[in-house]
Amino acid sequence: MFNTLKVGLLLTALTMLFVLVGRAIGGPSGAIIAFGMALLMNAGSYWFSDKIVLKMYGAQPLTPQQAPALYEMTQRIAERAKLPMPALYIIEDPQPNAFATGRSPSHAAVAVNRGLLNMLSRDEVEGVIAHEIGHIKHRDTLTMTIVATVAGAVMMLAQIGQFAAMFGGMSRDDDDEGMNPLGLLFAIIVAPIAATIIQMAVSRAREFEADATAARLTGSPHGLINALSKLEMAAHQIPSNANPQTAHMFIVNPLAGKGAALLNLFMTHPPMEKRIARLQQLNLNA
Numbered sequence: 001m002f003n004t005l006k007v008g009l010l011l012t013a014l015t016m017l018f019v020l021v022g023r024a025i026g027g028p029s030g031a032i033i034a035f036g037m038a039l040l041m042n043a044g045s046y047w048f049s050d051k052i053v054l055k056m057y058g059a060q061p062l063t064p065q066q067a068p069a070l071y072e073m074t075q076r077i078a079e080r081a082k083l084p085m086p087a088l089y090i091i092e093d094p095q096p097n098a099f100a101t102g103r104s105p106s107h108a109a110v111a112v113n114r115g116l117l118n119m120l121s122r123d124e125v126e127g128v129i130a131h132e133i134g135h136i137k138h139r140d141t142l143t144m145t146i147v148a149t150v151a152g153a154v155m156m157l158a159q160i161g162q163f164a165a166m167f168g169g170m171s172r173d174d175d176d177e178g179m180n181p182l183g184l185l186f187a188i189i190v191a192p193i194a195a196t197i198i199q200m201a202v203s204r205a206r207e208f209e210a211d212a213t214a215a216r217l218t219g220s221p222h223g224l225i226n227a228l229s230k231l232e233m234a235a236h237q238i239p240s241n242a243n244p245q246t247a248h249m250f251i252v253n254p255l256a257g258k259g260a261a262l263l264n265l266f267m268t269h270p271p272m273e274k275r276i277a278r279l280q281q282l283n284l285n286a
Contacts, residue, residue, distance in 0.1 A: 021154055021191045050101040050109055050141075053246055059089035059111045070117070070125070074110065077130050080217050081137050086110045095240040096120060096231050099249040100132040101141050108136045115238065120227055127214055127224030128231075131251055134213030140206040144248060147202045154195040203248040204270045211275055212282060221279040228252065228279075232272045 064071040071088060078085050086102070089111040096115040102108035110132045116125065135141055211228075215221035228251075235256040242254035248268040269275075 021158065047103065050103065050107065053099075053101050053249070054089055054109065054111060056243060056246070057091045057093070057111065059091050062088040062090050067117075069122070070112070070129075073122075073126055074129050074133070077126070077133050077217050081133050081213075083133065083137060084108075086133070086136060088112070090114060090117075093240055093242075094118075095238040095242075095254055096234050097240065097242075097250045097252060097254050098128050098132055099246075099251065100135045101249065102136065103142050104139070105136050108141065110136075113240075115234065116231075119234065120230060121223075123218075123223035124227035124230065126218055127221075127227045128251055130214035130217040131210045131224060133217065134210035135206065137213060138206070138209055140210065143206065144203060147198070151195040151198070154191050158192045200248070200268055203268050207251075207269050207275065208278060211279055215279055215282050216284060219284070221282055221284075225276050225279050228272060228275060232256070 062070065067088065067090075074088060075085050083105045086100070086105075086108040087110070089109055091111055091113045093113040094115045095113055096119045098110065098112040098116055100108060100110050110129065112125075112128070116128065120128070211221075211224060214224050218224070231252040235252050235254055240254040242250065244255060247253050247255050252272070253268045
């Protein structure tokens with residue numbers, strides 16, 4: 001419940017940040033135009049984000065005949081969560097990892113890397129699948145799409161602010177309809193950093209919730225605990241071609257071995273020791 005409230009507050013803060021950046025660059029009319037653009041971007045992300053990200057990774061659909069054990073496991077966990085069976089996809093990536101996508105439980109998909117099936121035991125794979133179904137159950141796939149879209153819009157406006165500064169925007173008078181030096185500096189420097197921090201904070205909150213849900217769906221946290229330990233180690237040892245813009249979608253950061261997430265504020269996922277500690281302390285009888 002606390003994490004849900006936290007995410008709501010962060011989403012509100014991100015939206016307010018977006019409006020402030022629009023106002024800093026173009027005044028009230030600029031804020032309105034930018035907000036309209038963000039709505040269009042959100043609509044596009046809502047309807048097509050799953051197809052875009054699956055195509056980005058060359059994910060191929062898995063049928064029950066191709067992966068009967070995985071299909072049966074996913075179907076069983078989905079039934080426990082009282083959700084429709086999500087579509088299953090395979091990504092030919094040697095790093096063990098997985099993510100969920102889709103705008104709603106009835107339009108959801110779970111994609112697993114080939115390395116996940118090759119390196120993890122059945123109980124560990126079950127923990128990972130339950131984690132991803134936890135994301136679907138809490139509609140995190142839609143939440144993170146909205147967050148990523150609005151954060152991306154803030155970055156886009158910051159770039160517009162940079163061009164405005166180069167072409168004389170900094171010299172305009174400070175009035176209600178135009179830009180001012182302090183406002184433009186905020187839009188160019190502070191806002192993108194703040195947007196990234198908010199995006200990462202939302203992502204971390206959703207991971208804790210999905211971990212707890214996975215433990216409840218499987219009846220034990222041990223499979224997921226063992227899986228997380230292996231995935232964290234593999235992320236530092238096995239390179240992945242994952243896109244930084246989608247790193248927050250995976251169960252562990254696929255780019256951890258490339259020096260990503262050096263600072264806690266910019267981590268896409270909570271520290272692994274904290275995730276495991278929370279799972280170990282979880283009371284499934286509560």
